[in-house]
Amino acid sequence: MPIAPDATTTLRDLISDGGWVIINCDNTACGRRVASRLPAFIAKYGPRASSNVVRANSVCSVCGTKGCTLTAPSWAGADKGWAEFPGEGVEVTASNLSA
Numbered sequence: 001m002p003i004a005p006d007a008t009t010t011l012r013d014l015i016s017d018g019g020w021v022i023i024n025c026d027n028t029a030c031g032r033r034v035a036s037r038l039p040a041f042i043a044k045y046g047p048r049a050s051s052n053v054v055r056a057n058s059v060c061s062v063c064g065t066k067g068c069t070l071t072a073p074s075w076a077g078a079d080k081g082w083a084e085f086p087g088e089g090v091e092v093t094a095s096n097l098s099a
């Protein structure tokens, strides 16, 4: 589920949803989607920083585009919790997000 760019959504708010996000490159021709843990962003920007700082400051390592959208991991069910973190910087695909 895409996370709406809402100035009131802080990095601390997002960490309760599995502790990681999918960073989607703003360049649709690129389409790179990578997993990233939130604590690194919290260490850099602080827990009260708007999630918009991540959207505005992320730079794609493939195409160099600055800016991204964020997607929260999926809920995999009461027995599993949030989708398992595939690894820092790992390209996110349908197959490695399966619960």
Ligand SMILES: [Zn+2]
Residues within 6 Å of the ligand: 025, 026, 027, 030, 031, 032, 060, 061, 062, 063, 064, 065
């Ligand atoms: Zn890109």
